[in-house]
Amino acid sequence: MVGPDTVAEGAGLRRFWSDVRxxxxxxxxxxLDNQEQGKPVWVCRGQRAAWTRLWPEFKRLS
Known part of the structure; x- marks a missing residue:
């Protein structure tokens, strides 16, 4: 996953995965300075629900 920008914001991902870093x-x-440059890349393991339940929480265009 790319983003969130801070460890504090990343902590919110723990409601969806048991291991987030x-x-x-x-x-x-x-x-090239663009929206993604410098963003953190997160590894999320221990998914707490099926993708069919998680995806609506994550899909969005921004």
């Missing part, structure tokens, strides 16, 4: 930051390696 930031592991990297996006770097496009060309210095």
């Amino acid at each position: 930031p592991v990297a930051r996006i770097d496009n390696a060309v210095g």
Whole structure:
């Protein structure tokens, strides 16, 4: 998952997964400043519900 931006915001993901941790930051390696540049990449394990229940919570266009 890309984003949320802070560890405090990432803590909110624990209602959906039992293990949530930031592991990297996006770097496009060309210095292009866009919405994703510098965003944290999160690994989420231990899914607490089926995707059919989780997906409506996550799908959105932004």
